[in-house]
Amino acid sequence: MTEAMPERTKAAPAAPVAPEVKAVPETMTAAFDDFMEAFEAFKEVNDRRLGEIEQKLTADVVTRDKMDRINRVVDEQKKLLDQMVLKKARPQLGSGGNGRELSPDMVEHKAAFDAYIRRGDEAGLRELEAKVLSAGSGADGGYLVPDETDTEIGRRISVVSLMRALSTVRTVSSAILKKPFTTAGLATGWVAETAARPQTASPLLAELSFPTMELYAMPAATQGLLDDAAVDIEAWIAGEVDIVFAEQEGDAFIRGDGLNKPKGFLSYTAVADTSWSWGNLGYVATGSAGAWKAAGPSDTLIELIYALKAGHRQNGTFMLNRRTQSDIRKFKDADGNYLWRPPASAGQPASLMGFPIAEAEEMPDVAANALAVAFGDFRAGYLVVDRAGVRVLRDPYSAKPYVLFYTTKRVGGGVQNFEAIKLVKFAAA
Structure with a gap:
């Protein structure tokens, strides 16, 4: 004993x-x-x-x-x-342009913007406005941040925003991006060397529109913080807004309804992939309402992968939330190997059946008729549209003793290629 x-x-x-x-x-x-x-x-x-x-x-x-x-x-x-x-x-943002030398115009704009943010002194920005009309305008609801800060805010948001990192991003100077496409390809065929060439049919053109919507944040600061010369105000503003901007636009790119915000890919009409047509997203049903099918649940994932054309499939990424991923983590293939693989090293994504996994908590949980798993070439399938410029409006009156900074940027988005993204629907058919 x-x-x-x-x-x-x-x-x-x-x-x-x-x-x-x-x-x-x-x-x-x-x-x-x-x-x-x-x-x-x-x-x-x-x-x-x-x-x-x-x-x-x-x-x-x-x-x-x-x-x-x-x-x-x-x-x-x-x-x-x-x-x-x-x-x-997340890249660090600080004075000095990350080691890059600023041009005289950029230095002047940076100094004028700093005076406006710290003391509300608009004189410097108004002088720039008189010299260069694009420098910013109070009548438009604030002043443009310096180009260096604008660029760095964009970089920091790209690191945090999953869909922005996966999608194509276009920067425009107008309120809307219009993208034409052909609804039917040109007529073509083979002919003999001396045979007559029949005229090809005129292409039928349609247009996709991606309007930009206003996204805002309103960080607050004490006057003591603004008076402290050691504080990099531009870095402070960027640090305050990048996370909230990324969270808001990330949600909109996935499930936004298109009303005063970008249209998320889950808001487009989804049809069975066998009945797919342009303007809709195709889905593969699990065969069981609100669940994976009991026998061979991984078969649905195989069908989903091969629902994409080869050109898009080779760039494919799975998108799902953490709870759905925990279900898939239990799946094995016929040889007893786990389909879900952990990342090879820190900073790398986990993989599923050889394809990377993008975790998006905005994706729905597994439930009846839920579109809880997406697979696609998101760079080809989804377009993010940025309107150049981030604006800041200083408000020292509404929340005394704090100074509010109404910070806005305009962003749009939508599906640009309906063949490049496929979904799993948890339904019998």
């Missing part, structure tokens, strides 16, 4: 297979190691669950609960790792 006790003591550390979410690690490498440890524990328990189902046609309740706990831990560890990667990836 005295020998049994040490054995039990020695085995104790291995017993709780379910890891706990650890304290915030000091390095990204440590966070990645914690994530991989949690995933290995998940695979072990999930294999046990599948073995119990094979032998007894059902999994033990304890095993199921343990697997669900580990699955949640894997999600939390991945979320923590993503946050660390994002923080590292």
Whole structure:
């Protein structure tokens, strides 16, 4: 009996297979190691669950609960790792143009803008307005931020905004971008060298319109902060607005209704892929209302992948939220290999059946008739339209003693190629 006790003591550390979410690690490498440890524990328990189902046609309740706990831990560890990667990836914005030498005009605009933000002194910007009409105008609702700050705000938003990073981005100077396309290709054919060439039919042209909508944020500052010469005001404004801008536009690019905001790809009419036509997005049904089908759930994913044409498929990316991903993490192929693969290193995406996964919490959960999984070449399929310029209007009156900065940018978006994105619908047909 005295020998049994040490054995039990020695085995104790291995017993709780379910890891706990650890304290915030000091390095990204440590966070990645914690994530991989949690995933290995998940695979072990999930294999046990599948073995119990094979032998007894059902999994033990304890095993199921343990697997669900580990699955949640894997999600939390991945979320923590993503946050660390994002923080590292966001470019720093500070004085000096990131080491680049500013032109005299840019220096003058930067100084005038700084005087306006700190003290409300519009004289410098008005002088620039008189010399160069594009410098900014109070009548238009504020003044344009310096080009350097505008560019850096765009870069920081691109890091945070998933859809912006995946899509094509166009910058325009007008309120709307119109893109013509042919609804039917030109007539063509083979002819002999000396045979007559029949005239080809005139192409039928249609037009896609992408209007830009106003996106705003209103950070507040104390006058003491503005009076502090050591504070980089442009960096402060950029840091205040980049996250909220990215969150708002990211949601609109996925599920926006097009009313005073961009139109998200989930807001377009979805039809069964066998009945697909231009102007609609095709979907593949799971065959089970509100769920993956019980036998061979991965078959739906295979159908989804091959619903895309080869040219788009090779650039394909899965888009789904974290909860849907936790379901897919349990799937195996016929050889017993997991379809979901963890990232090869910190900063890399996880993959599904060889294609990268983009996590978007704006995607719906698995539910009846939900379009919870998207797969496509988003660079070809979705267009983000930016109107050049970010404007700031200083308001020292509405929230005394704070000074408000009404910051706006104009953004639009919509599907530009309806063949390049396919969806999974959780429905019987």
